[in-house]
Amino acid sequence: MRSRIHWLALLAAALFLVNGCAGAAVLSAVPIAATGITKATQASRPINDSEEYYVGRAVAARILGKYPLDQNPKLTAYVNEVGQTVARKSSRAQTFRGYHFAVLDTPEINAFACPGGTIFITKGLVRTCATEDQLAAVLAHEVAHVAHKDGVNSISKARWTQVWTAMGAEAARQYGGVAGNLITLFEGSIDDVFKTIVVNGYSRTTEEAADQEAVATLTKAGYDPGALSQVLDKMMAKEKGASGGIFKTHPPTSERLARVKTEASGAPPSKDEAGRTRRFKSITG
Protein backbone atom coordinates (compact mmCIF):
# COMPACT_ATOMS: atom_id res chain seq x y z
CA MET A 1 0.00 0.00 0.00
CA ARG A 2 2.79 2.34 1.03
CA SER A 3 4.73 1.66 -2.16
CA ARG A 4 1.58 2.36 -4.21
CA ILE A 5 1.22 5.74 -2.50
CA HIS A 6 4.89 6.51 -3.16
CA TRP A 7 4.42 5.54 -6.76
CA LEU A 8 1.38 7.79 -7.08
CA ALA A 9 3.29 10.68 -5.50
CA LEU A 10 6.15 10.18 -7.94
CA LEU A 11 3.76 9.95 -10.88
CA ALA A 12 1.96 13.16 -9.89
CA ALA A 13 5.22 15.01 -9.38
CA ALA A 14 6.60 13.68 -12.68
CA LEU A 15 3.48 14.76 -14.56
CA PHE A 16 3.78 18.19 -13.08
CA LEU A 17 7.44 18.45 -13.97
CA VAL A 18 6.86 17.25 -17.54
CA ASN A 19 4.10 19.75 -17.83
CA GLY A 20 6.37 22.64 -16.95
CA CYS A 21 7.42 23.51 -13.45
CA ALA A 22 6.49 27.15 -13.25
CA GLY A 23 5.88 27.60 -9.56
CA ALA A 24 2.24 27.92 -8.66
CA ALA A 25 0.83 28.11 -12.15
CA VAL A 26 -1.90 30.60 -12.83
CA LEU A 27 -2.94 29.93 -16.39
CA SER A 28 -3.88 26.68 -17.99
CA ALA A 29 -6.36 25.39 -20.47
CA VAL A 30 -8.19 23.21 -18.00
CA PRO A 31 -8.95 25.80 -15.32
CA ILE A 32 -10.00 28.28 -18.00
CA ALA A 33 -12.27 25.73 -19.61
CA ALA A 34 -13.79 24.84 -16.25
CA THR A 35 -14.25 28.51 -15.47
CA GLY A 36 -16.09 28.88 -18.73
CA ILE A 37 -18.72 26.39 -17.63
CA THR A 38 -19.07 28.01 -14.23
CA LYS A 39 -19.29 31.51 -15.60
CA ALA A 40 -21.88 30.58 -18.16
CA THR A 41 -24.19 29.39 -15.43
CA GLN A 42 -23.77 32.59 -13.45
CA ALA A 43 -25.62 35.80 -13.97
CA SER A 44 -24.76 37.76 -17.09
CA ARG A 45 -21.68 39.99 -16.87
CA PRO A 46 -20.97 43.13 -18.88
CA ILE A 47 -19.41 42.71 -22.30
CA ASN A 48 -15.63 42.60 -21.92
CA ASP A 49 -12.97 44.56 -23.78
CA SER A 50 -12.09 41.89 -26.33
CA GLU A 51 -15.77 41.20 -27.08
CA GLU A 52 -16.29 44.92 -27.51
CA TYR A 53 -13.38 44.95 -29.95
CA TYR A 54 -14.90 42.21 -32.13
CA VAL A 55 -18.28 43.94 -32.13
CA GLY A 56 -16.49 47.16 -33.16
CA ARG A 57 -14.70 45.42 -36.03
CA ALA A 58 -17.95 44.11 -37.45
CA VAL A 59 -19.67 47.49 -37.08
CA ALA A 60 -16.70 49.11 -38.84
CA ALA A 61 -16.96 46.53 -41.63
CA ARG A 62 -20.63 47.47 -42.11
CA ILE A 63 -19.79 51.18 -42.20
CA LEU A 64 -17.02 50.51 -44.73
CA GLY A 65 -19.59 48.63 -46.80
CA LYS A 66 -21.54 51.89 -46.99
CA TYR A 67 -18.69 54.40 -47.39
CA PRO A 68 -15.26 53.97 -49.02
CA LEU A 69 -12.08 54.96 -47.17
CA ASP A 70 -10.47 58.21 -48.21
CA GLN A 71 -7.21 57.52 -50.01
CA ASN A 72 -5.25 60.59 -48.92
CA PRO A 73 -2.48 59.22 -46.65
CA LYS A 74 -1.47 62.69 -45.39
CA LEU A 75 -5.00 63.46 -44.26
CA THR A 76 -5.35 60.02 -42.65
CA ALA A 77 -2.05 60.43 -40.80
CA TYR A 78 -3.02 63.92 -39.64
CA VAL A 79 -6.47 62.83 -38.41
CA ASN A 80 -4.76 60.02 -36.49
CA GLU A 81 -2.32 62.46 -34.88
CA VAL A 82 -5.12 64.75 -33.75
CA GLY A 83 -7.23 61.75 -32.68
CA GLN A 84 -4.44 60.16 -30.65
CA THR A 85 -3.68 63.52 -29.02
CA VAL A 86 -7.22 63.72 -27.62
CA ALA A 87 -7.61 59.97 -26.98
CA ARG A 88 -4.65 59.93 -24.60
CA LYS A 89 -6.33 62.65 -22.53
CA SER A 90 -9.74 60.97 -22.43
CA SER A 91 -11.12 58.98 -19.51
CA ARG A 92 -10.24 55.82 -21.47
CA ALA A 93 -6.79 56.41 -22.85
CA GLN A 94 -6.30 52.85 -24.04
CA THR A 95 -8.62 50.23 -25.44
CA PHE A 96 -8.10 46.52 -26.17
CA ARG A 97 -6.36 47.17 -29.51
CA GLY A 98 -6.05 50.95 -29.33
CA TYR A 99 -7.73 53.81 -31.13
CA HIS A 100 -7.64 54.11 -34.91
CA PHE A 101 -9.01 57.02 -36.92
CA ALA A 102 -10.02 56.98 -40.57
CA VAL A 103 -11.59 59.36 -43.07
CA LEU A 104 -14.58 58.24 -45.13
CA ASP A 105 -14.67 59.50 -48.68
CA THR A 106 -18.11 61.07 -48.75
CA PRO A 107 -19.39 64.65 -48.76
CA GLU A 108 -21.92 63.68 -46.09
CA ILE A 109 -21.32 65.32 -42.72
CA ASN A 110 -20.94 62.60 -40.11
CA ALA A 111 -18.70 60.77 -37.65
CA PHE A 112 -19.00 57.31 -36.11
CA ALA A 113 -17.40 55.75 -33.05
CA CYS A 114 -17.24 51.98 -33.36
CA PRO A 115 -17.00 50.07 -30.07
CA GLY A 116 -13.42 49.39 -29.08
CA GLY A 117 -11.86 52.47 -30.63
CA THR A 118 -12.17 52.66 -34.42
CA ILE A 119 -13.45 56.13 -35.25
CA PHE A 120 -14.58 57.37 -38.63
CA ILE A 121 -15.02 60.96 -39.72
CA THR A 122 -16.37 61.84 -43.16
CA LYS A 123 -14.53 64.12 -45.52
CA GLY A 124 -17.65 66.33 -45.44
CA LEU A 125 -17.25 66.85 -41.71
CA VAL A 126 -13.48 67.46 -41.99
CA ARG A 127 -14.33 70.19 -44.52
CA THR A 128 -16.94 71.62 -42.16
CA CYS A 129 -14.21 72.14 -39.57
CA ALA A 130 -12.22 75.35 -40.01
CA THR A 131 -9.43 74.63 -37.52
CA GLU A 132 -7.48 71.79 -35.98
CA ASP A 133 -9.19 72.53 -32.67
CA GLN A 134 -12.60 72.00 -34.26
CA LEU A 135 -11.44 68.71 -35.77
CA ALA A 136 -10.09 67.74 -32.35
CA ALA A 137 -13.49 68.62 -30.84
CA VAL A 138 -15.33 66.24 -33.19
CA LEU A 139 -12.83 63.45 -32.52
CA ALA A 140 -12.91 64.07 -28.74
CA HIS A 141 -16.70 63.71 -28.83
CA GLU A 142 -16.41 60.39 -30.68
CA VAL A 143 -13.64 59.18 -28.34
CA ALA A 144 -16.00 59.97 -25.46
CA HIS A 145 -18.59 57.59 -26.97
CA VAL A 146 -15.92 54.87 -26.98
CA ALA A 147 -14.80 55.75 -23.46
CA HIS A 148 -18.39 55.55 -22.19
CA LYS A 149 -18.95 52.29 -24.13
CA ASP A 150 -22.05 53.82 -25.65
CA GLY A 151 -21.83 51.56 -28.70
CA VAL A 152 -21.88 48.24 -26.89
CA ASN A 153 -24.38 49.58 -24.39
CA SER A 154 -26.84 49.77 -27.25
CA ILE A 155 -26.85 45.97 -27.51
CA SER A 156 -30.15 44.94 -26.00
CA LYS A 157 -29.94 43.34 -22.57
CA ALA A 158 -32.18 40.50 -23.72
CA ARG A 159 -29.75 39.66 -26.53
CA TRP A 160 -26.72 39.69 -24.23
CA THR A 161 -28.53 37.36 -21.83
CA GLN A 162 -29.09 35.00 -24.77
CA VAL A 163 -25.37 35.15 -25.55
CA TRP A 164 -24.70 33.90 -22.06
CA THR A 165 -27.18 31.09 -22.43
CA ALA A 166 -25.56 30.08 -25.72
CA MET A 167 -22.11 30.17 -24.14
CA GLY A 168 -23.27 27.89 -21.34
CA ALA A 169 -24.70 25.41 -23.83
CA GLU A 170 -21.46 25.43 -25.81
CA ALA A 171 -19.28 24.96 -22.75
CA ALA A 172 -21.42 22.07 -21.59
CA ARG A 173 -21.00 20.42 -25.00
CA GLN A 174 -17.26 20.13 -24.38
CA TYR A 175 -16.47 22.91 -26.80
CA GLY A 176 -17.65 21.14 -29.90
CA GLY A 177 -17.24 24.18 -32.16
CA VAL A 178 -18.72 27.59 -32.55
CA ALA A 179 -22.47 27.48 -32.42
CA GLY A 180 -24.51 29.05 -35.15
CA ASN A 181 -26.61 30.49 -32.35
CA LEU A 182 -23.71 32.61 -31.09
CA ILE A 183 -23.08 33.87 -34.62
CA THR A 184 -26.74 34.81 -34.98
CA LEU A 185 -26.60 36.65 -31.66
CA PHE A 186 -23.42 38.40 -32.75
CA GLU A 187 -25.20 39.43 -35.95
CA GLY A 188 -28.10 40.81 -33.93
CA SER A 189 -25.72 42.71 -31.67
CA ILE A 190 -24.03 44.31 -34.69
CA ASP A 191 -27.47 45.34 -35.94
CA ASP A 192 -28.26 46.91 -32.55
CA VAL A 193 -25.05 48.96 -32.54
CA PHE A 194 -25.16 49.87 -36.24
CA LYS A 195 -28.76 51.08 -36.00
CA THR A 196 -27.89 53.23 -33.01
CA ILE A 197 -24.71 54.86 -34.28
CA VAL A 198 -25.58 55.15 -37.98
CA VAL A 199 -29.37 55.40 -38.16
CA ASN A 200 -31.10 56.46 -34.96
CA GLY A 201 -28.43 58.07 -32.80
CA TYR A 202 -27.94 57.99 -29.05
CA SER A 203 -30.25 59.43 -26.45
CA ARG A 204 -29.98 63.11 -25.57
CA THR A 205 -28.40 62.30 -22.21
CA THR A 206 -25.77 60.08 -23.86
CA GLU A 207 -24.90 62.90 -26.27
CA GLU A 208 -24.71 65.40 -23.42
CA ALA A 209 -22.32 63.16 -21.51
CA ALA A 210 -20.11 62.80 -24.60
CA ASP A 211 -20.11 66.59 -25.11
CA GLN A 212 -19.18 67.15 -21.49
CA GLU A 213 -16.29 64.69 -21.69
CA ALA A 214 -15.16 66.16 -25.04
CA VAL A 215 -14.89 69.64 -23.48
CA ALA A 216 -12.87 68.22 -20.57
CA THR A 217 -10.63 66.24 -22.93
CA LEU A 218 -9.97 69.27 -25.16
CA THR A 219 -9.00 71.30 -22.10
CA LYS A 220 -6.63 68.59 -20.83
CA ALA A 221 -5.04 68.24 -24.27
CA GLY A 222 -4.49 71.99 -24.59
CA TYR A 223 -7.03 72.54 -27.36
CA ASP A 224 -9.64 75.28 -27.18
CA PRO A 225 -12.66 73.70 -25.43
CA GLY A 226 -14.83 76.30 -27.15
CA ALA A 227 -14.07 74.55 -30.45
CA LEU A 228 -16.91 72.08 -29.87
CA SER A 229 -19.51 74.85 -29.77
CA GLN A 230 -17.91 76.37 -32.89
CA VAL A 231 -18.44 73.10 -34.81
CA LEU A 232 -21.98 72.78 -33.49
CA ASP A 233 -22.63 76.34 -34.68
CA LYS A 234 -21.43 75.44 -38.17
CA MET A 235 -23.53 72.31 -38.16
CA MET A 236 -26.61 74.24 -37.11
CA ALA A 237 -26.06 76.60 -40.02
CA LYS A 238 -25.79 73.64 -42.40
CA GLU A 239 -28.76 71.86 -40.86
CA LYS A 240 -31.28 74.16 -42.51
CA GLY A 241 -32.94 72.01 -45.10
CA ALA A 242 -30.85 68.95 -44.16
CA SER A 243 -32.10 65.83 -42.50
CA GLY A 244 -30.76 62.41 -41.59
CA GLY A 245 -27.05 61.66 -41.08
CA ILE A 246 -25.38 63.51 -38.25
CA PHE A 247 -28.33 65.87 -37.96
CA LYS A 248 -30.36 62.91 -36.78
CA THR A 249 -27.67 61.01 -34.86
CA HIS A 250 -25.96 64.04 -33.24
CA PRO A 251 -28.66 66.77 -33.43
CA PRO A 252 -27.00 70.21 -33.04
CA THR A 253 -29.82 71.80 -31.08
CA SER A 254 -29.62 75.28 -29.62
CA GLU A 255 -29.93 73.79 -26.09
CA ARG A 256 -26.96 71.55 -26.79
CA LEU A 257 -24.95 74.48 -28.12
CA ALA A 258 -25.76 76.63 -25.09
CA ARG A 259 -24.78 73.87 -22.68
CA VAL A 260 -21.47 73.21 -24.42
CA LYS A 261 -20.67 76.94 -24.40
CA THR A 262 -21.32 77.08 -20.66
CA GLU A 263 -19.14 74.02 -20.01
CA ALA A 264 -16.26 75.53 -21.97
CA SER A 265 -16.55 79.02 -20.53
CA GLY A 266 -14.36 78.48 -17.46
CA ALA A 267 -11.46 76.85 -19.29
CA PRO A 268 -8.08 78.58 -19.64
CA PRO A 269 -7.28 80.08 -23.06
CA SER A 270 -5.56 77.76 -25.50
CA LYS A 271 -2.08 78.64 -26.76
CA ASP A 272 -0.89 78.67 -30.35
CA GLU A 273 -4.25 77.95 -31.97
CA ALA A 274 -3.17 79.98 -35.00
CA GLY A 275 -0.18 77.69 -35.56
CA ARG A 276 -2.40 74.61 -35.34
CA THR A 277 -4.88 76.16 -37.79
CA ARG A 278 -2.03 76.71 -40.24
CA ARG A 279 -1.07 73.04 -40.19
CA PHE A 280 -4.77 72.07 -40.46
CA LYS A 281 -5.10 74.18 -43.60
CA SER A 282 -1.85 72.87 -45.04
CA ILE A 283 -3.26 69.34 -44.87
CA THR A 284 -6.92 69.93 -45.74
CA GLY A 285 -6.26 72.53 -48.40
Added chain:
Amino acid sequence: MPITCKKAAGVLVALGLALLILGPGTGWGETLEVTQPNQYLYPDPDFAGTPMGAVPAGSRVQVIRQAGDWYKVNYQGMEGWLNRQAFPTPQAGSKFSLPGLLFGAPVKETTSDEVALAGKGFTPEVESGYRQKHPELNFAQVDRVETFKVNPAKLDAFIREGGLNP
Protein backbone atom coordinates in the same frame (compact mmCIF):
# COMPACT_ATOMS: atom_id res chain seq x y z
CA MET B 1 6.73 5.71 11.99
CA PRO B 2 5.06 3.88 9.07
CA ILE B 3 1.97 6.07 9.68
CA THR B 4 4.09 9.27 9.44
CA CYS B 5 5.64 8.03 6.25
CA LYS B 6 2.20 7.25 4.82
CA LYS B 7 0.99 10.71 5.83
CA ALA B 8 4.00 12.32 4.17
CA ALA B 9 3.38 10.32 1.03
CA GLY B 10 -0.27 11.37 1.13
CA VAL B 11 0.75 14.99 1.38
CA LEU B 12 3.09 14.49 -1.57
CA VAL B 13 0.28 12.96 -3.62
CA ALA B 14 -2.03 15.82 -2.74
CA LEU B 15 0.65 18.40 -3.50
CA GLY B 16 1.57 16.76 -6.79
CA LEU B 17 -2.06 16.54 -7.87
CA ALA B 18 -2.75 20.11 -6.80
CA LEU B 19 0.18 21.38 -8.80
CA LEU B 20 -0.93 19.23 -11.72
CA ILE B 21 -4.46 20.64 -11.59
CA LEU B 22 -3.13 24.18 -11.50
CA GLY B 23 -1.33 23.13 -14.62
CA PRO B 24 1.16 24.80 -16.90
CA GLY B 25 1.42 28.43 -17.75
CA THR B 26 2.68 31.57 -16.24
CA GLY B 27 3.76 31.20 -12.67
CA TRP B 28 4.31 33.51 -9.76
CA GLY B 29 7.67 35.10 -10.07
CA GLU B 30 8.05 34.03 -13.68
CA THR B 31 9.51 36.59 -16.04
CA LEU B 32 7.67 37.25 -19.28
CA GLU B 33 8.67 39.32 -22.27
CA VAL B 34 6.25 41.88 -23.63
CA THR B 35 6.10 41.14 -27.35
CA GLN B 36 3.44 43.58 -28.52
CA PRO B 37 3.87 47.35 -29.01
CA ASN B 38 1.70 50.03 -27.38
CA GLN B 39 1.26 48.24 -24.06
CA TYR B 40 0.51 50.11 -20.84
CA LEU B 41 0.61 49.31 -17.16
CA TYR B 42 -2.74 49.94 -15.43
CA PRO B 43 -3.48 50.47 -11.73
CA ASP B 44 -6.40 48.02 -11.99
CA PRO B 45 -7.23 45.17 -14.39
CA ASP B 46 -9.37 47.44 -16.54
CA PHE B 47 -8.61 49.44 -19.68
CA ALA B 48 -10.89 52.20 -18.39
CA GLY B 49 -8.26 53.31 -15.87
CA THR B 50 -5.56 55.88 -16.52
CA PRO B 51 -2.35 54.07 -17.53
CA MET B 52 0.56 54.27 -15.08
CA GLY B 53 3.05 54.17 -17.92
CA ALA B 54 4.07 52.48 -21.14
CA VAL B 55 5.76 49.08 -21.25
CA PRO B 56 7.70 48.91 -24.52
CA ALA B 57 7.90 45.74 -26.59
CA GLY B 58 10.91 43.70 -25.51
CA SER B 59 10.53 44.67 -21.84
CA ARG B 60 10.64 41.89 -19.27
CA VAL B 61 8.10 41.85 -16.45
CA GLN B 62 7.77 39.66 -13.39
CA VAL B 63 4.34 38.07 -12.98
CA ILE B 64 2.78 38.40 -9.53
CA ARG B 65 -0.64 36.95 -10.23
CA GLN B 66 -3.36 36.65 -12.84
CA ALA B 67 -7.02 37.61 -12.94
CA GLY B 68 -8.85 36.67 -16.13
CA ASP B 69 -7.18 38.36 -19.08
CA TRP B 70 -4.96 40.48 -16.82
CA TYR B 71 -1.60 39.88 -15.20
CA LYS B 72 -0.40 41.75 -12.15
CA VAL B 73 3.26 42.37 -12.87
CA ASN B 74 6.30 44.11 -11.55
CA TYR B 75 7.97 46.23 -14.18
CA GLN B 76 11.10 48.10 -13.13
CA GLY B 77 9.93 48.20 -9.51
CA MET B 78 6.44 49.39 -10.44
CA GLU B 79 3.50 47.07 -9.81
CA GLY B 80 0.51 47.25 -12.11
CA TRP B 81 -1.68 45.27 -14.49
CA LEU B 82 -0.90 44.26 -18.06
CA ASN B 83 -3.47 42.75 -20.40
CA ARG B 84 -2.65 39.33 -21.85
CA GLN B 85 -2.49 40.90 -25.33
CA ALA B 86 1.00 42.06 -24.31
CA PHE B 87 2.31 38.51 -24.36
CA PRO B 88 2.59 35.79 -27.00
CA THR B 89 -0.27 33.30 -27.29
CA PRO B 90 0.46 30.10 -25.33
CA GLN B 91 1.54 27.15 -27.45
CA ALA B 92 -1.27 24.77 -28.32
CA GLY B 93 0.94 21.85 -27.29
CA SER B 94 0.98 22.97 -23.67
CA LYS B 95 -2.72 22.29 -23.24
CA PHE B 96 -4.19 19.02 -22.18
CA SER B 97 -7.32 17.41 -20.83
CA LEU B 98 -7.21 16.65 -17.11
CA PRO B 99 -9.64 13.69 -17.30
CA GLY B 100 -7.46 12.15 -19.98
CA LEU B 101 -4.36 12.29 -17.81
CA LEU B 102 -6.05 11.05 -14.66
CA PHE B 103 -8.18 8.29 -16.02
CA GLY B 104 -6.19 7.06 -18.94
CA ALA B 105 -8.56 8.31 -21.63
CA PRO B 106 -6.93 9.67 -24.78
CA VAL B 107 -5.52 13.11 -24.13
CA LYS B 108 -7.79 15.66 -25.79
CA GLU B 109 -6.03 18.85 -26.67
CA THR B 110 -8.06 21.95 -25.99
CA THR B 111 -7.63 24.30 -28.91
CA SER B 112 -7.24 28.02 -28.43
CA ASP B 113 -10.61 28.42 -30.16
CA GLU B 114 -12.30 26.26 -27.58
CA VAL B 115 -10.68 27.97 -24.64
CA ALA B 116 -11.67 31.35 -26.01
CA LEU B 117 -15.20 30.15 -26.57
CA ALA B 118 -15.46 28.92 -23.00
CA GLY B 119 -14.62 32.29 -21.50
CA LYS B 120 -15.92 34.77 -24.03
CA GLY B 121 -19.07 35.27 -25.99
CA PHE B 122 -17.78 37.07 -29.06
CA THR B 123 -14.46 35.70 -30.24
CA PRO B 124 -12.40 35.59 -33.44
CA GLU B 125 -14.23 32.35 -34.25
CA VAL B 126 -17.61 34.04 -33.94
CA GLU B 127 -16.33 36.85 -36.16
CA SER B 128 -15.15 34.23 -38.65
CA GLY B 129 -18.64 32.67 -38.73
CA TYR B 130 -20.18 36.12 -39.16
CA ARG B 131 -17.81 36.89 -42.04
CA GLN B 132 -18.80 33.67 -43.79
CA LYS B 133 -22.44 34.69 -43.50
CA HIS B 134 -21.66 38.20 -44.77
CA PRO B 135 -19.03 37.99 -47.50
CA GLU B 136 -20.13 41.43 -48.71
CA LEU B 137 -18.61 43.11 -45.62
CA ASN B 138 -15.22 44.67 -45.99
CA PHE B 139 -13.11 43.28 -43.16
CA ALA B 140 -9.94 43.76 -45.23
CA GLN B 141 -10.50 47.52 -44.98
CA VAL B 142 -11.07 47.18 -41.22
CA ASP B 143 -7.71 45.40 -40.96
CA ARG B 144 -6.21 48.27 -42.94
CA VAL B 145 -7.70 50.88 -40.61
CA GLU B 146 -6.18 49.00 -37.66
CA THR B 147 -2.75 49.58 -39.18
CA PHE B 148 -3.27 53.35 -38.86
CA LYS B 149 -1.00 54.10 -35.93
CA VAL B 150 1.07 57.04 -34.85
CA ASN B 151 4.67 56.58 -33.87
CA PRO B 152 4.96 57.74 -30.20
CA ALA B 153 7.97 59.98 -30.96
CA LYS B 154 6.13 61.51 -33.91
CA LEU B 155 3.07 62.10 -31.75
CA ASP B 156 5.17 63.81 -29.08
CA ALA B 157 6.65 66.08 -31.76
CA PHE B 158 3.15 66.80 -33.13
CA ILE B 159 1.94 67.77 -29.65
CA ARG B 160 4.96 69.96 -28.98
CA GLU B 161 4.75 71.66 -32.35
CA GLY B 162 1.07 72.46 -31.76
CA GLY B 163 1.69 73.96 -28.33
CA LEU B 164 -0.46 71.22 -26.78
CA ASN B 165 -0.13 69.41 -23.46
CA PRO B 166 2.07 66.29 -23.48
